[in-house]
Amino acid sequence: MVDRKVVVGGAVAVVAVLVVGGIAGAMVLGGGGGGDTPTPDEPDDSDDGSDGGSAATPTRAATTAGNGTATNGTANGTATAFPTVTPTSVATPTATGTPTVTPTPTAVPTRTPILPRSFEEREIELELRRMINDWRTANGLDPYTNDNGSLVVRLNEMSLNHSVGMAQRGELVYETYGLSVPQRYKAFQVKETCQFKRQGKQFIVSPDNYQFQVIAQSYVGRNFQDGDETVYHENETAVARDIFEAWTDNPVYADVLEYPNANRLGVGIEITENNEVWATGNICGSGDTSY
Numbered sequence: 091m092v093d094r095k096v097v098v099g100g101a102v103a104v105v106a107v108l109v110v111g112g113i114a115g116a117m118v119l120g121g122g123g124g125g126d127t128p129t130p131d132e133p134d135d136s137d138d139g140s141d142g143g144s145a146a147t148p149t150r151a152a153t154t155a156g157n158g159t160a161t162n163g164t165a166n167g168t169a170t171a172f173p174t175v176t177p178t179s180v181a182t183p184t185a186t187g188t189p190t191v192t193p194t195p196t197a198v199p200t201r202t203p204i205l206p207r208s209f210e211e212r213e214i215e216l217e218l219r220r221m222i223n224d225w226r227t228a229n230g231l232d233p234y235t236n237d238n239g240s241l242v243v244r245l246n247e248m249s250l251n252h253s254v255g256m257a258q259r260g261e262l263v264y265e266t267y268g269l270s271v272p273q274r275y276k277a278f279q280v281k282e283t284c285q286f287k288r289q290g291k292q293f294i295v296s297p298d299n300y301q302f303q304v305i306a307q308s309y310v311g312r313n314f315q316d317g318d319e320t321v322y323h324e325n326e327t328a329v330a331r332d333i334f335e336a337w338t339d340n341p342v343y344a345d346v347l348e349y350p351n352a353n354r355l356g357v358g359i360e361i362t363e364n365n366e367v368w369a370t371g372n373i374c375g376s377g378d379t380s381y
Contacts, residue, residue: 201322203365204311209326211359214310214367215246217330218357222347225338231348234355241283241374245356248278249370252303253360257368262305272297275372286351286375295349295375304343304371306336312365333369351375 223233236242252274255266264271275281275297285296296302310329313322323329337343347355354374361367 201313201324203313204324206311206361206363206365209310209329209361211361213326214330214333214359214361214369215357217327218333218359218369219355221330221334222337222355225334226347229348231350232353235353239354241280242354242356244278244280245284245354245372245374246358247356248274248280249356249358249372250360251278251358252305252370252372253358253368256305256307256370257360257362257366262307264303264305271301271303275302280374283377284354284374286349286378289350295351301342301346302373304337304340304346306333306369308332308336308367308369309365310361310367329367333367337371346373347371349373349375351378 219234219237226233252266256263259266269277272281275284281297284302285294287293288295308323308329309321310323310326313320315321321332323332337347352373352375356370356372356374358370358372359367360369
């Protein structure tokens with residue numbers, strides 16, 4: 091190593107020259123003043139390797155690749171691995187079901203009530219009898235007879251008496267005016283006359299031990315609610331059918347109306363000022379109790 095002094099811009103700098111294999115590398119060890127970049131002296135010709143020795147090829151300092159891996163001057167650096175890109179999953183849309191469209195119910199127009207006196211109670215009775223007799227015939231039974239006989243007239247009076255009592259109380263009941271069904275049959279003097287022997291059985295059917303009465307309530311000439319349905323009976327046939335269905339759809343009442351040996355039926359119909367219809371049916375047999 092040879093120390094030399096160089097004057098640069100009035101400042102003295104000490105330059106250390108390192109001779110390695112004839113090649114001089116200059117390193118600025120100190121300086122000051124911030125003047126021009128100092129130019130080192132030309133190296134001595136004696137150091138150019140002309141003494142017959144081969145000049146050493148300088149080893150290039152390793153540099154650091156951008157990924158932090160050292161590379162030489164000619165070698166390729168280790169390739170930076172690209173991160174594996176995980177594709178973002180796209181959510182599969184859930185199919186939306188077609189909404190069920192609930193149809194808007196058609197409003198039943200409110201109809202003007204018809205005065206109760208416009209309807210005939212007798213007409214409802216006759217239509218109801220016709221429907222019941224057709225039903226019995228379809229079931230292999232004889233129709234009820236003697237619609238205008240004296241016994242049926244009395245049965246009609248007894249049935250009407252009970253219908254009027256229900257209309258006054260405003261409810262379907264079996265007991266009115268303090269009379270039960272057997273007591274009513276006795277009061278109208280038809281209890282013994284109307285009992286009969288059960289077909290194929292060896293015992294007597296009477297109001298005391300079997301049900302002899304069926305009842306129903308309906309409307310005519312006005313709108314009324316039947317469950318969720320608004321109903322309007324515009325004539326006697328319509329209300330008679332409503333009563334008929336109420337009796338034949340009821341298993342207990344249907345059994346009463348299906349006694350083979352019951353051959354007469356009393357019917358009582360009461361229409362109120364509010365267009366309510368109250369109906370009672372009372373059966374009667376032949377009175378034959380012989381074995």
